[in-house]
Amino acid sequence: MTQETIKIEGMTCEHCQMNVTKAISSVSGISSVEVNLKDGQATVDFDEGKTNTDAIKETVVDAGYKA
Numbered sequence: 001m002t003q004e005t006i007k008i009e010g011m012t013c014e015h016c017q018m019n020v021t022k023a024i025s026s027v028s029g030i031s032s033v034e035v036n037l038k039d040g041q042a043t044v045d046f047d048e049g050k051t052n053t054d055a056i057k058e059t060v061v062d063a064g065y066k067a
C-alpha cells in the first residue's frame with residue numbers, strides 16, 4: 001500500500017471537498033482518502049498495482065479542480 005499527499009487547488013467549500021473525496025474514492029485501488037479543505041490537499045492510500053498518483057490527479061482534474 002502506498003500513501004501519497006496530493007496538492008489540490010480550487011476547493012472553496014465543503015461541497016468541493018465532498019466532490020473531490022467522491023471522485024478519488026471512485027478510482028479503483030483506492031483504500032482510503034482524506035481531503036483537507038483548509039490545506040488544499042488529499043492524503044490517499046492506494047494499491048500501486050491498480051492505480052498511481054497520475055491517475056488520481058487526472059481524476060481530480062476531471063472533477064474540475066487543479067492537482
Ligand SMILES: [Cu+2]
Binds near residue numbers: 015
Ligand atoms: Cu465548493
